[in-house]
Amino acid sequence: xxxxxxxxxxxNGAPDLxxxxxxxxDQVRDYLKSEKFQQQMYxxxxxxxxxxxxVNLIDKDNLNDNSIQAGAKSAMDTLKQIGAGALAxxxxxxxxxxNKLKL
Numbered sequence: 474x475x476x477x478x479x480x481x482x483x484x485n486g487a488p489d490l491x492x493x494x495x496x497x498x499d500q501v502r503d504y505l506k507s508e509k510f511q512q513q514m515y516x517x518x519x520x521x522x523x524x525x526x527x528v529n530l531i532d533k534d535n536l537n538d539n540s541i542q543a544g545a546k547s548a549m550d551t552l553k554q555i556g557a558g559a560l561a562x563x564x565x566x567x568x569x570x571x572n573k574l575k576l
Contacts, residue, residue, distance in 0.1 A: 481505075487519050487527035526550075 477494035481501070490510070492501060504510055506523040514521035521527040526547070 483527050485526055485529070487514070487521075487529070488517050 478491050479494045479496065479501075481490040481492065483489075490505075492504065496504070502523075511521050514527055515530075518529060518531050519527040520530055528543070
């Protein structure tokens with residue numbers, strides 16, 4: 474019989490994490506903070522520290538990053554996400570206005 478599972482996925486293509494479905498939020502957080510999970514991610518070619526996105530170790534652009542470069546890359550990713558969210562909000566507003574005019 475198959476066991477129910479839950480998946481945690483990362484935005485940058487890192488492998489999904491599969492955990493038992495009955496894990497509580499605290500258990501999930503503890504596992505994500507564990508050295509075991511860091512080693513598991515390292516074995517898959519990703520550097521991982523809790524609270525940060527996994528970094529692909531095979532990508533040449535990531536090999537020589539210092540903390541300032543890594544922070545700048547992370548900030549750019551965040552700004553892209555904020556921009557996409559703002560654009561979606563503006564488009565939703567415009568669609569609502571257009572629909573109101575049609576009535």
